Amino acid sequence: METHLTALPNMPPVDKRGESPFFHYRLGAPGIEQRGPGFREFATTAGAAAKTEPPAFGVWRLQRAKLRRVTVWFAALAVCLDGSCALAAPVEDSIAQRAQACVGCHGKEGRAAADGYYPRIAGKPAGYLYNQLLNFRDGRRPYALMTTLLQPLTDDYLHEIASHFSSLELPYPPPQPVGSGHPASLAHGKALVTQGDAARHIPACTQCHGKALTGVAPAIPGLLGLPPDYLNAQLGAWQTGGRHAQAPDCMAQVAKLLSPDDVSALTQWLSTQPLPASTQPAASLPSALPIRCGGVPAGSTGDKP
């Protein structure tokens, strides 16, 4: 982790405020999504990004030469009230540029890596992303930074933003190293993900999230390439009622059947899995959903639920 930080000389020193929530996530404390990650998670996310790609805020400048050829530019005089006017920088008129607010946390082009806190959004099913944007804006998923940011935006615009990130087909970085996970725990995690636990009425993750776990269009997200801290936080939030989806809230029902050991085993296993060759969400479910989900449109066609 420290090496990541040194790889990014412009990042400021680790702030102690990051310590406490960081270890909460590690322990899979439930319902902590509201607290948000500390600085440390961001530093590690950005640090990892620096190894594979330039940091998020450099994207506009780095792509400028390329974009200049293909996009509409307009230059205009900035209105300077003090009279010292300079020529305004030209701005690319694209949804990618308009949605730069998202990549600060979710990584360049929305492809945050699995070693921070914020989830990757690039390539996720459009219906899923759209549902989450609505959930944040309308208070079903409380996370102050997202809720505040989305407050003055319309359904149509959120749908456009969701479709944009969904349409990005970008390579995934390698998964988390297997690390210190106990082999028995990893095996338990794998069993839960691929087979579920019939005795406890827990469906396998693959039954809904696709055999390859890359999600199912239009509304079920993939589970690979995500930070374990993020996965733990989500399952914890579902268990405690901190995160909701449209009713009936199938994921809340499943999460409440999981013990803390189950949660940590399956999130560990998920975060160490490499992505398959095709990272696209499956076009359809392998079989009917084991339980009803309000966020998944009946028939699962089209991308706007």
Next chain:
Amino acid sequence: MKRLLTLLLVIAGLAVALVALNLRGEASIPGTAIAPLTAALPPTPGQIARGNYLALLGDCRACHSTQGGTPYAGGRGVDTPFGTVYAPNLTPDDKTGIGSWTSAHFWRALHNGRSRDGHLLYPAFPYPNYTHVTRQDSDAIYAYLRSLAPVSQPNRPNTLRFPYDSQFSLAVWRALYFSPGQHVPDPARSGEWNRGAYLVQGLGHCNACHSSRNLLGATRGAMDLGGGLIPVQNWYAPSLSAAHEAGVADWDTQQVVELLRKGVSPQASTLGPMAEVVFRSTQYFSDDDLHAVAIYLKALPPARARPKALGSDAAQAASARLFDQGAKIYEKQCASCHGDQGQGAAGAYPALAGNRALQMNSSVNLVRVVVEGGFAPATAANPRPYGMPPFATALNDEEIAAVVTFMRRSWGNGASPVSPLEVSRSRGPTIQ
């Protein structure tokens, strides 16, 4: 004995005065003791449509709906320094809404701040403004609300602290700070100005934010738009009469109209609470009404320029170091959108050079924008606004203080430095 009698008389006198002050200007509502009156005439579609429009002007829905909830079914909490007041259900449900209200009850709530059952309403419901609304407009809003589908959603009780939770305290407050008003047109002014005054002082309730409040939460009256910190929300609503804050005396009328319709203009952008006001309310104003608001705001008596607070000597000394650190942060995090000279980009990113919003004595808005990022409102005239990322997790308090200090003191900007402590205080209550 005589002393006791005098004391009792004084107490009785005060009680009578308190009741009288709270009931002043009220006409009795006939039939309330027997049965709710049915409207004498059924509302016309035109009246309902007008009521819908007036409810938008008043931004009623913003408080009387939860985010994602049924419009006008109530439930949103208004946080105040005294506790939280929950907006009630305005749909015509008999048990939980205003199903049993007559237009006279509705008018009394709007005009006198008393509910159907006679209890006093908290001024988080801005009846000190709505008291200026005409009976005709009140009836139209009532007709519109009655046309909605009834929703059975019980009201949430307020969670106010003692002593603010008692009707007695509220009665004292009202005796001190509230008197029913009436919009009296000024014959010396144009019709447009008068319409603007009616909208700004009444339904628009602009001074609910754009005015300072005293210790008991009272504003200085609907005429005062001198700016103030919004309690609990912790955004500064700038003065609408001061040239160095958000006064528009030297703007073209059309520029004011554009800002309130679109949410952004070459002169200024709205973010935070004002973005929400544009999103939910002012973008729906008719051309004529926006024009009237602009005329009125432009004609506000100009506030005297306040001396610029430049900070203590220690702050000045610290600012040089912050400034240098801030310059580096600006170059890395901000310049790609806002330009290396703070020139911004037309139509997308506001210029920071010469921007009044950056240079106010209160730096709270600037800090909030850096911490939380934000989008301008997605209005019909600007449906796909550009956004700014939150820096809450990327920059710590000292770094934010540095970059904010740099922006306040560069490119001809001249404002006081901002310390890390101020940044820490300015961050929102939930975003740390």
